[in-house]
Amino acid sequence: MIDRPLRRRAARALFLLFCFIAASSLPAQQRWSELPAIPVPELESAAPPVREVLSRAVEQEQRFRRQIEDPAALANAYLGLGDVYLAHDYREQARRAYLNVLDLTPDRSEVHYRLGIIASADGRAEDAVAQYDRALRNAHPDVLVPGRIRRGNELLELGRVDEALDDFSRAVELAPDTPAAIGGLGRAQLRSGRLEEAARNLRRALEIQPAATSLHHSLAMALRELGRVDAARAALQQAGDGEAGFADPVLASIQMQSRSPQYYLEAGLAQAGQGNYEAAADLLGRADALDPGDPDILAALGEVLVRLGRVDEAVERFERLVMIRPDSADAHLYLGQALQRRGDLSGAESAYREAARLAPGDDRPTAALARLDLHAGRAAGAAEAFAALLAAAEDDDREFYRYWFGMSRLAAGDCAAAQRTLEQGAESGALNPALAQALARIRATCGEAGEQDLAEALAWAEELYYAEPTLESAATLAMVYAARGRFTDAVDLQAQAIFEALKQGRLDARPDLQADMARYREERPAERPFATDHPVFRVD
């Protein structure tokens, strides 16, 4: 005997089935009219190029709702519409368009994948996982690996580490050399306490993609937990924001729907102008994805990446720029500067030489090469180059080259000549902090200096120190104090310089600080203004 509540439930089920059959038998046109319309985005505040393309999209939707009868064709129209919205970051409109696609053609893996991307961007991690789950059932080939990587990332965010491990492991099996899969696996292993494996995988991902600098942080945490604290510190020195990459054909196709790369270039430059380098890098990255061969985009993106400290990524952009514009001196110069920031001085030198060859009248590569000479201890060659640059310099650059000419002479061991050069700079009224520091030190050590000169040097050194009490300003003031016989004060200031070096982890690299301290304790002044390998002469 069927009880009353159960009978009620059975009747309700029959009613719902009837409704479903009735709806299925409606004419297609009628059902489509019941598809929710995509909310019209607020376009007034949108940038003009975006407003134009989205206005067109709004009109198109009205048209194809009226005109298209085939559900598959209508679904594809909504898919295209969703991609246009998503490409311009109108995520809610894109989401509604994709839901209409699924209403018309259910269980489309690549559409669920798109909904997963939107949920991830909105911070709805659980929804994202649910969408990726559906995307990976009967998965479209284009989402097989990226779907697992994206789901793994969301699962990590949700603390579902074991499931994340499964996803990343499978992604590595399917695409063994994908940094985001290997790095993700390493991050998941770190979270589950599998430290050695984590470190191994994170290192491997970084070998494949050195620009994935964010992985250095996870690597450092794994090494820290393994007790390798020094190695952890070294890894942290390289940590940055660069994310591990993976091929994502679906997202790439969406990005192709977006505005012309010119829009993103201009928007990126505007953000850079406001100091929003992260946003600028994002926008310029989009421009780069749309037009990987545009030299203006590559140059702008490379510069922003350098400013963000993402030097490996910057090098990659400038290398592409050089391939596209092999005859551009600027391209080689930018590459040289990025390589120099990365510590690849021989690569930088080659790039500067090529820039100098292409533009013999451009003093920038010549000056960069001279700085490399100074760094390498080839002081005489540097002095010769800076002397030539000084002779040919316009007013604006004259004092810059005079300073480096003087410093090169100092590095070459000719203190008197260096002092003459730098004093000319001071007399010309161009006393900047770098020049004041160098002259104060020279007067306090190897140079000619009367009582009045030393008093002036002391005033400069004190002003520098009180404006910014750094390692170098403390050491400079100590040097001048010692020259004036104030050895107790010199010891105090030198102790501060040493403490600053200790804090910065640079004490071992600065034996000159301890040597000068020993002299002050013995009531002797410093011997030379700068050690031969002092950072002032170096470019790294």
Added chain:
Amino acid sequence: MGLALGAPAAPAAWFEDVTAAAGVDFRYETGADGAFRFPEIMGGGAALLDYDGDGWLDLYLVQGGDFGPGVDAAGRPQRDRLYRNVTGERGALAFVDVTEAAGIEARGYGQGVAAGDYDGDGDADLYVLNFGPNQLWRNDGDGTFTDVTEAAGVGDPAWSVSGTIADLDGDGDGELVSVNYVDYSFDAHRDCQAAGSSRTDYCSPSAYAPVTDTLYRNDGNDRFSDVTSAAGMDAPQPGLGVVAADFDADGRVDLYVANDGEPNQYWLNRGNVTFIDEAFLAGNAVNASGAAEAGMGVDAADPDRTGSLDLFVTHLVRETNTLYLNDGKGWFTDATGRSGLGPPSLPKTGFGTAFVDFDRDGWLDLYVANGAVVAESDQLAAGDPWPYRQPDQLFAGVDGRTWRDATAEAGPALDVSLSGRGAAFGDLDNDGAVDVVVAHSGGPIRILRNVAAPGRHWLGLSVETGAGLHGTALWLLDADGRRAARFRPRTDGSYASASDARVVVGLGDEATARSVEVTWPDGTAERFDGLAPDRYHALRRGRGTESPRNPEP
């Protein structure tokens, strides 16, 4: 016997809004006039302190006011307000405005406030953080305050948001830490647009150069010295939140600064007022993915009862709030993933926050005051003149390492959407239930009375250590005299605010007397026995019994 846990049933409601009934009518005025000047979007804050020593928490509210290049700051009509708690006299939660009587004349463009006994005279002083010179108000102990800023030399001109008053050199008086944001000025103002939009909105901090926080060493007699550089803290970052505590158990009070969009700083105290930032190696500079997040508010506590202080930092929309667990040596791991705190925070921008056992079940809960910093598109489309509203959230502690989103069951008081900023936490009516005061950018102050789980028991503790508060640890002992849980008396943390220095320990359904051990700032331990439940106890040094070191829990 450990903590007696309360029944798992959720309370009927957690909070009720009693602002109007309590007689507090205050609104933080941003002075916004459509120019989108950055400081307009970041204030304000509140402080809870018993300024008159009558045993009831009073309320200090920071005011912004008219703002812009043409505004005469000294003549600004709006100013901070001090409200005296008169609940003891009236029988129901009530405050009266005593600003003038107390001598408070604070007309700076206020952002936040810190409270603490900097001069060790037994009463709480106030350090007001402004866009423009800060102000130090010395509590004279007679119901009035004196502005000692100029003589003390602590009128930090930088844009300050949060601060702490803590004894960092162990000499018994309190140093001042002013957490400073970015180098904004009217002359250097920038018009910023959201990416992909031509609509003007408030800039992100990366549009301006960050500035260095300031450490003022207390030299005694209301005199301070700026020792920021000598302390090794000359490292500009856009700071917003700060806590002072001994994180690495070396007996010295360290500092943790939450920075907006840049790595947080973890200043380990090396003695002689010198610090070193070890945040990266310690694992609390960035999140588990290695990404710097937009740190706003912060609190430190021992929710998992390991005896070490963990950290909770609130963040921008589309970033999770982050829980860092301390391994006991001062090294942290981002444990947000399994905590239940991550996903619910993604759609919100969190500011003021604190670990508090609101329902007294023995597990620390978390309150997060939320508010947007970039206009919410739906509010903008609806014509909202201040479209930066988001509802606050409550997370109920489950087992010390996981929380559940209890916002929906918190009652109508949390079904309100404003632009939350500072939040102060304290027991306003001395009923053992910690209440919440939330300051809102461009909105009214809200006083949320805690009405959760009225039958549950508690133990109220206050320690009389003056400026040494943040170097003091409270340990609830179990029946065998073992440390069952650690509590951190503090006034700092949250965002731009100062909280009740007392500690309320939730005892669940257990109504028996308990024992507590205090580790004083000099490291000595003292035990206090027979502390009756459901009342406050003042723990005075030398009144308990000397305690041998207990094993860590």
